Amino acid sequence: MAIFEARNITQSYEGVPIIEDICLALNHGEVVCLIGASGVGKSTLFQVLSGMKKPDSGGVFLNGEDITGKTGMVSYMLQKDMLLPFMNVIDNVALPYRLKGFKKKEAREKVRSYFGQFGLEGAQDKLPDQLSGGMRQRAAFMRTYFFGREVVLLDEPFSALDELTKADLYEWYLNIGGELGLATLFISHSLEEAVSLSNRVYVMSGVPGRIEAEVAIKRRGSLREFCSTSEFSEYKNRLRDLL
Ligand SMILES: Nc1ncnc2c1ncn2[C@@H]1O[C@H](COP(=O)(O)OP(=O)(O)O)[C@@H](O)[C@H]1O
Ligand SMILES: [Mg+2]
Known part of the structure; x- marks a missing residue:
């Protein structure tokens, strides 16, 4: 089915x-x-x-x-789903957990171990503007994934x-x-x-x-x-x- x-x-x-x-x-x-x-x-x-x-x-x-x-x-990724420019990458991708009611620190811990798998090791504390287009898109996928x-x-x-x-x-x-x-x-x-x-x-x-x-x-x-x-x-x- x-x-x-x-x-x-x-x-x-x-x-x-x-x-x-x-x-x-x-x-x-x-x-x-x-x-x-x-x-x-x-x-x-x-x-x-x-x-x-x-x-x-x-x-x-x-x-x-x-x-x-x-x-x-x-899980739904809108057309032109932008990362928030003023928020670092880890907080951007952890947004789904914030929406589920987790505190900032807890939300970060939920997503931290996935950065390697999504090809974003080292990007956690950067701002979206500091990433390449491909990396930004992988971060957007990662965020979508955490809708779970x-x-x-x-x-x-x-x-x-x-x-x-x-x-x-x-x-x-x-x-x-x-x-x-x-x-x-x-x-x-x-x-x-x-x-x-x-x-x-x-x-x-x-x-x-x-x-x-x-x-x-x-x-x-x-x-x-x-x-x-x-x-x-x-x-x-x-x-x-x-x-
Ligand atoms: N909120 C809206 N109000 C009125 N018309 C809309 C709205 N959103 C989209 N449309 C119209 O619906 C049609 C389909 O749009 P859309 O679904 O965005 O197409 P696509 O994603 O295939 O390019 C278009 O003619 C568009 O102008
Ligand atoms: Mg469209």
């Missing part, structure tokens, strides 16, 4: 339909991409999936339980990064997501990114936005090897045709 499911989600803003009849599912350990043109309603859908918005109709289910309109059930849920929703997590940093972070995310046992649904408008990271890709298009196709990706070998295969280009072409 899927651990996370959206069933027939429809949402409008001021009477204008934005997304219509969206169904999707996420299984244990999967990385799934939602791809679609700008404005198609991807972020709107994520607001519904995270419980921040109640849909006009349809429901969201976690392990079969109806969680429609309930926040805090999944198996299901992780990431809204365009890689879009602000340069190509080289992206390639490193893709590999890093696949490893750490596997280690931590996360089920990830992420938004992208990059075909390359969708094919690189995903077990499956949902293609969203139209007005109002609908899921028009679903493509399973079989990755073989390391990410670096896979990216240079003809299969990789074929997947990309297939997704381009569907968009």
